Amino acid sequence: MTETAPGLSPGAAAWRRLRRNPLAMxxxxxxxxxxxxxxxxxxxxxxxxxxxxxxxxxxxxGSSHIDCLRENRxxxxxxxxxxxxxxxxxTTITLAxxxxxxxxxxxxxxxxxxxxxxxxxxxxxxELVLNQAALARVALIDGSRGRNLAPxxxxxxEAPPVPLFDGSAAVVLEVxxxxxxxxxxxxxxxxxxxxxxxxxxxxxxxxxxTGDRITGMEADGRSITTWHLLGTDxxxxxxxxxxxxxxxxxLLVGAVATLVSLLIGVTYGAVAGYVGGRTDRVLMAGVDVLxxxxxxxLVIVLLSFFGSNILLLFAALGAVQWxxxxxxxxxxxxxxxxxxxxxxxxxxxxxxxIVILRHLVPNSFGPIVVYAxxxxxxxxxxxxFLAFIGLSASFGDGQVHSWxxxxxxxxxxxxxxGSFAWLLLWPxxxxxxxxIALNVLGDGIRDALDPKLSRGxx
Amino acid sequence: xxxxxLKRLIQAPIVLFLIVTCSFVLVRLAPGGPFDxxxxxxxxxxxxxxxxxxxxxxxxxxxxxxxxxxAQGDLGPAIKYPGRSVNAIIxxxxxxxxxxxGYALALAVLIGVTVGVIGARLYNTVFDHASMxxxxxxxxxPMFVVGPLxxxxxxxxxxxxxxxxxxxxxxxxxxxxxxxxxxxxxxRIARLCRAGMLEVVNQDFARTARAKGVPEWRIVTVHCLRGxxxxxxxxxxPAVASVLTGSLVVESIFLLKGLxxxxxxxxxxxxxxxxxxxxIVYSSLLIIANLIVDLCYGLLDPRVRYD
Numbered sequence: 219m220t221e222t223a224p225g226l227s228p229g230a231a232a233w234r235r236l237r238r239n240p241l242a243m244x245x246x247x248x249x250x251x252x253x254x255x256x257x258x259x260x261x262x263x264x265x266x267x268x269x270x271x272x273x274x275x276x277x278x279x280g281s282s283h284i285d286c287l288r289e290n291r292x293x294x295x296x297x298x299x300x301x302x303x304x305x306x307x308x309t310t311i312t313l314a315x316x317x318x319x320x321x322x323x324x325x326x327x328x329x330x331x332x333x334x335x336x337x338x339x340x341x342x343x344x345e346l347v348l349n350q351a352a353l354a355r356v357a358l359i360d361g362s363r364g365r366n367l368a369p370x371x372x373x374x375x376e377a378p379p380v381p382l383f384d385g386s387a388a389v390v391l392e393v394x395x396x397x398x399x400x401x402x403x404x405x406x407x408x409x410x411x412x413x414x415x416x417x418x419x420x421x422x423x424x425x426x427x428t429g430d431r432i433t434g435m436e437a438d439g440r441s442i443t444t445w446h447l448l449g450t451d452x453x454x455x456x457x458x459x460x461x462x463x464x465x466x467x468x469l470l471v472g473a474v475a476t477l478v479s480l481l482i483g484v485t486y487g488a489v490a491g492y493v494g495g496r497t498d499r500v501l502m503a504g505v506d507v508l509x510x511x512x513x514x515x516l517v518i519v520l521l522s523f524f525g526s527n528i529l530l531l532f533a534a535l536g537a538v539q540w541x542x543x544x545x546x547x548x549x550x551x552x553x554x555x556x557x558x559x560x561x562x563x564x565x566x567x568x569x570x571x572i573v574i575l576r577h578l579v580p581n582s583f584g585p586i587v588v589y590a591x592x593x594x595x596x597x598x599x600x601x602x603f604l605a606f607i608g609l610s611a612s613f614g615d616g617q618v619h620s621w622x623x624x625x626x627x628x629x630x631x632x633x634x635x636g637s638f639a640w641l642l643l644w645p646x647x648x649x650x651x652x653x654i655a656l657n658v659l660g661d662g663i664r665d666a667l668d669p670k671l672s673r674g675x676x
Numbered sequence: 677x678x679x680x681x682l683k684r685l686i687q688a689p690i691v692l693f694l695i696v697t698c699s700f701v702l703v704r705l706a707p708g709g710p711f712d713x714x715x716x717x718x719x720x721x722x723x724x725x726x727x728x729x730x731x732x733x734x735x736x737x738x739x740x741x742x743x744x745x746x747a748q749g750d751l752g753p754a755i756k757y758p759g760r761s762v763n764a765i766i767x768x769x770x771x772x773x774x775x776x777x778g779y780a781l782a783l784a785v786l787i788g789v790t791v792g793v794i795g796a797r798l799y800n801t802v803f804d805h806a807s808m809x810x811x812x813x814x815x816x817x818p819m820f821v822v823g824p825l826x827x828x829x830x831x832x833x834x835x836x837x838x839x840x841x842x843x844x845x846x847x848x849x850x851x852x853x854x855x856x857x858x859x860x861x862x863x864r865i866a867r868l869c870r871a872g873m874l875e876v877v878n879q880d881f882a883r884t885a886r887a888k889g890v891p892e893w894r895i896v897t898v899h900c901l902r903g904x905x906x907x908x909x910x911x912x913x914p915a916v917a918s919v920l921t922g923s924l925v926v927e928s929i930f931l932l933k934g935l936x937x938x939x940x941x942x943x944x945x946x947x948x949x950x951x952x953x954x955x956i957v958y959s960s961l962l963i964i965a966n967l968i969v970d971l972c973y974g975l976l977d978p979r980v981r982y983d
Contacts, residue, residue: 507691511698511959514917515955519943522943523702523943595816603818606818628824629820632828646817646821650817
């Protein structure tokens with residue numbers, strides 16, 4: 219007997235072909251990086267993706283700000299509650315708080331961008347002079363974006379000397395009538411606040427300050443700040459964290475809905491192909507009829523009438539995608555059914571479901587994997603489409619949204635001058651990069667498993 | 677051919693009936709009613725409203741009434757638009773959607789086939805690689821990312837188009853929306869067409885034509901294009917469905933108030949009759965489009981047998 223050369227299993231051969239395809243390997247690397255970063259999101263971003271900081275507003279990528287909470291408490295006998303960071307090791311915490319009182323003026327532009335009205339609490343003004351720097355800040359009507367203004371004067375009928383309106387119908391100018399920055403100091407003992415002072419005076423009850431008033435925070439002389447790789451959105455939520463946690467929804471829906479479609483499609487196609495004859499004709503006629511249904515419209519009706527949750531999303535998107543899978547599997551099994559090894563298995567008395575599961579499905583594995591890998595980006599795209607029209611699942615009390623919803627937020631906050639562009643740019647970029655990577659990888663798997671089919675067919 | 681057509685024509689109403697029943701059941705099984713979202717109305721007013729729209733009857737009764745009206749082409753009154761019928765709203769909203777969808781489909785075929793054919797003829801050149809990269813981008817980047825960026829560039833920055841006014845959108849604006857909607861389909865068609873073209877350019881009949889001295893452009897357009905178009909045509913059936921779906925977001929991004937915009941609005945506002953009405957219209961469009969595609973398939977490739 220001669221010894222046979224060790225052959226490569228089809229899987230190993232396909233993996234070798236895939237490894238030689240640089241494009242597909244690039245896709246694989248990007249896919250793995252994105253999946254790992256989203257799955258282990260807390261390791262890559264320390265921020266809570268749902269924590270709103272209205273006083274911070276939208277910050278450009280790379281910005282930092284004082285890392286305080288919405289409500290900051292320094293109360294003797296309790297642990298300091300002023301920052302997401304752990305400050306229990308510090309011995310002193312100092313806070314600077316803006317305790318100025320503000321007067322509000324509503325500035326309304328005309329169609330040419332000149333000032334039409336200056337409305338204060340005491341009535342209409344012709345002129346508003348602000349001669350002290352950093353004492354006036356601009357907010358939109360909803361109070362969402364704040365910024366400080368340099369000294370300036372506004373006159374009715376004239377254009378403001380600095381861009382003020384950003385295309386909005388009116389802005390509110392908050393002018394400090396009495397500027398006062400208070401300084402608070404807390405002494406800590408074993409992680410518990412022991413005494414709180416305000417400019418040297420002891421405050422036995424401690425203090426509670428809202429985040430929008432805090433202008434500085436130090437622990438043992440170290441400034442307590444935090445920074446955001448991709449900035450924050452209009453509600454002051456960390457964009458990078460939102461993209462990572464949102465990716466969990468997008469990727470999860472992509473994977474699970476594909477599995478659902480795989481399960482239905484393979485079962486349906488295998489039964490049709492194996493049983494054949496009349497059953498096959500009826501089952502495949504059913505698929506033909508279903509192909510004519512406007513599935514996405516029914517999914518939209520389903521989600522908007524039943525409320526969207528992630529389980530419904532899995533089922534609905536999986537149910538849209540199984541038809542092609544059923545056709546492919548049925549075609550494969552129809553071809554394999556008459557093969558000798560199947561006849562042998564049947565003659566040996568193997569029950570039908572075992573023949574299908576052990577012999578037929580594994581032998582159609584190639585086309586199944588190819589189609590499944592190309593289905594994942596399609597499902598992610600469909601989910602993002604649903605999220606864009608407001609019909610997707612969310613995690614964490616409705617604060618964490620999938621990529622499609624983040625893109626939608628980016629579109630909605632895009633000013634007429636393209637301000638806040640990073641809110642659209644980064645979610646779009648991450649999503650597009652992931653989809654490109656998955657598509658390239660799917661194409662690569664197809665070329666590797668089925669060299670006949672290659673040459674870049676869609 | 678005749679028999680096949682007859683079979684499809686019999687099948688169409690069955691599919692439509694399935695869709696109608698499906699959407700009716702979906703809408704009626706859902707918890708809550710159409711008047712839930714508004715501020716609390718007195719019980720007698722709500723009872724009157726329910727009676728007016730026959731919501732107080734049993735579900736089978738409502739279904740029977742609905743089918744009876746539908747058979748007469750009446751889709752009923754729109755719940756959220758007092759005094760207007762669903763038929764009137766659809767007649768109002770359908771033309772912009774058809775215009776946008778048709779325009780986008782035409783653009784997709786035109787761009788896709790041109791790029792695909794040239795890509796195949798210039799196989800493995802810079803043009804071929806560049807066009808396939810663009811095709812990959814077109815397939816992967818969602819149109820709701822492309823749309824706002826197009827608007828930002830053409831409307832806000834360069835002021836080349838203006839938003840739709842009183843008399844509807846300008847041609848340039850509509851073209852921008854159609855381009856946004858067409859991009860992913862143009863990309864897919866380009867890939868299909870390129871692959872189909874590569875399949876046929878070296879076959880015997882093309883070689884024979886070349887040996888006879890037929891000019892290359894004639895070989896491509898007359899002899900090969902037909903074969904290369906077969907996969908494109910079979911893609912067009914599902915593409916019509918996807919164009920209609922994509923039109924939902926494109927209409928909302930470009931502020932074109934068509935049927936897609938109305939459909940999303942009615943689904944979110946639980947306007948029972950309007951939702952079912954729009955789904956029926958979309959399904960009919962889809963069934964007709966699939967029928968046309970099937971027939972074209974036979975015209976392109978006489979080997980296809982209908983049975």
